[in-house]
Amino acid sequence: MTTPTRRTVLRTGAAGALGTAALAPGVLSPGAVAAPGARADRRTFAHGVASGDPLPRRVVIWTRVTPTPASTPGSGKGPQVTVRWEVARDAAFTRVVRRGNAVTGPSRDHTVKVDVDGLDADRWYHYRFVLDGRRSPVGRLRTAPRARAAVRRLRLGVVSCANWQAGMFAAYRGIAARDDLDAVLCLGDYLYEYAPGEYGYGNGNVDVRPHDPAREMVSLEDYRRRHAQYKTDPDLQAAHARYPWIVTWDDHETTNDAWRNGAENHQPDTEGDFKARRARAHRAYDEWMPVRMDGTARLGDGTRLYRRLTWGKLAEISMLDLRTYRSEQSSDPQAISDPARTITGKRQLAWLLDSLGRRASQWKVVGNPVMIAPVTLGALPTAKAQAVTEVTGLAPDEGVPINVDQWDGYTADRRQVFDHLRDLNIDDALFVTGDIHSAWAAELPFEKGTYPLSGTVGVEFVCSSVTSNNLDDITGGPEGSSAAVEATIKGANPHIKYLDFDRHGFSVLDITPVRAQMDWFVLGDRREADTTITHSASWLTRASSGTVEQAEGPAR
């Protein structure tokens, strides 16, 4: 396999022809769509605008205001203010269709979140906020098609694992530069909890840019400040302003390897009660993300994040929360298959099975924070195995390494999901996954041991990380140096058809009634905001097939 090293990608620069061709013309400058004749006040609206969770008539819009210089994120300071919001058919706001006022203040860190209702289905709109005559940047949003609409295409940006300290958010620039997406799917690790020096770039652990606050986030103020810091990134702001996002969290929105009652990176002695910490993390997430929790945009009325969105008859997107209800991680081979242990929690599992069994839409897209395809590491040299373990959370287990932070560590739940898919012969189950900082295309074998004869129950596409370290970063080798490891893993796991352990970037998931295709786009050097973005691979699954195959090129 000939794979370009980072150096060759850099050298080819803008002539990374595939990637350039895939980007839409009219690349935007960082930030939002500019409204003619209206300058955005970037001091008052320093964190941009965002939208999310598109329904046929409703979409959540979001911003954060800084009404006084003292009203910095997490400060608890500043007045209560009323912010006007407007949604229009055009960027000049000559045809405003909805407007209203929202009150915000220090109690909610001056964030504004409105669930705008009364919109038309399947349409693009523009939105903005106004505080005392000062205007926000203009964002774009779109509504979902009606539930019964015969939709021909859905195209999603797919991202996960954006560690501020490990690099710049060029991947978000790539998302924002496109003009062909319907929404962006964020599969978790939108931000990281670590202090400067704890988790940076590469095996030297260099902070490309340090976190604020300069400590692990633990208090509510910490979480708010960290969210705020991420949302000052111009590329992230541009991606939020350009498309509605559909988000879920993984562990780092709270802290590493979180489970129901604790986390690897939580020390009760010094950091207090875990559930109180998690509640603060969830509070800040609810304040700062354009998402409905417990079905509403209101704060404090519940933190259920798993939810379903529908894109006509074409697709349903079930977003999972695989951290809040899960049992503690274990690498004990008895424990991983113990039916008493769970990764979803009982209610969410029942809800997921119901989602998969629904017949309203063709593709059952599952926004899945951690990988569901079974993975064994095979016969890797110890040093390599340790590196793989570090990047993916794959842990060796009595010489048979398994993937215990993921569905592989909770096989009873996975068995239920796979049995259900098989018993009802549910076609077109498509798991879209983040978390493990690497790109995968895999079939989901009904029984791994007898694959392929025993067939498959669906497929999984895994996006790489925006910046978070992967294998070459840990081993210190150049990009592409993990080819041997990739080959070993594919050899031990014949249902895994594609694996890239080294590159960073974003993906585009293109869904039609005939097939779903994932395109991976990769960065040159993620330490540079203006680095190259090139297409690296495309894999597709045909309707009803339950298999994946390489596609000829990125979706047009």
Place this chain on the structure above:
Amino acid sequence: MTAGHVDQRVAGLAEARAGRRTLLGAAGGAGVLFSTALGAGTAGAAVPAARTRKRAYVVVIDGCLPEEIDSGLTPNLQRLRDEGLRHPRAASLPVMETIPNHTMMMSGMRPDRTGVPANSVFDRELGEVRTLDRPSDLRAPTLLERLDRRGLRTGTVLSKEYLYGIFGTRATYRWEPAPIVPVAEYAPDEFTMTAAREMVTAHDPHLMFVNLGDIDRFGHSDLSGPGGLELLRRTALANTDRLVGGFVDLLREEGHWEHAIMVVLADHSMDFSFPDRVISLTAPLEADPMLAGQVAIADNGGADLLYWLGPARRRDEAVRRMRAIAEETDGVLEALDRRKASLRLGPEAGDVVVHCRDGWRFSDPDPVTSNPIPGNHGHPATRPIPFFISGGHPSVPRRTARPGLATTADVAPTVGQFFGLPAPRGGYDGRSRL
């Protein structure tokens, strides 16, 4: 080449009931005979023969899985699918068996209106389990006689004897399957397709309804199926595909294709079970003091239909018990009250519908002898089917796929709309896919 009996409609009934062969075709074409009413298109004598050039061919690849069209074994089917209007999401309807889904195709109505919910039912009058293969079993009007009454010629070329039986003399022209493979009671596709070609050449029906049984029959008996090899089935797929390709070629040569739609679908798919994954509900039901001797079971492979034979006043309690016992049995996916609205099954389907899980089958009343075959359907695992519309008529969208759920009940509304036939009284339960 018509067999002009004195009263074909009556004679057809008798033939179907008796299972007697009127004919006789040899493979190779010459000598294939068709039953017909006297004079094509005269059933409704008041209606003059229509002069439309439109043709519709409904071809059922019995028991085919949707993914098999992408297997590489069926290039002709794949091309027809990709060049026309494709429904990647399509489903067989309960009970996922051959006879009910064929009657749904031709009537556009669900079993609570057709009276045909399964292949096997317990006939309360007879007091025994029997196949629904009598013309009188099908209560709903079908396209076959409705189009015939409007002066359009219709034809059936159905490989299975029970299908020939239940559709009786509804079509203008009917081929009685022959030669028949013993036990399987169907004609191989080679012969069925020869008959279809002959019928086109001899009678050129406006609507032809063709059932090709090989893939289903080879699947049922394929002992390599549970292991995933499906050797017999793969051979059958390639052969059937070749025959369909040849049929399309004929339609082109005869000048019909450009005026035609061809609906290709399956009636259900197929699931394979290992010998140790057999469910028999007879013993656990007999062990219940209230149910003992009071329950009849109609085994439909992947679905058992349970009939309460006791007093009506105790029916609700009996249904509760039957469901509870069934759901505690290994391999059972669900045991549903037959009255559950979404099932759309009438009283012919009994009181409780039990579905098995993927990889299992029912064998009732005897756990060994009643159902020894590895390939089965009737349960939800066998719901997905291929479904696409091809043909040269301009009303067929080109290279289009739609995400909506198509079902077997959509065939009649689709073909009916194509011919401008009004909906039947009470409307269709399916909807046109054009």
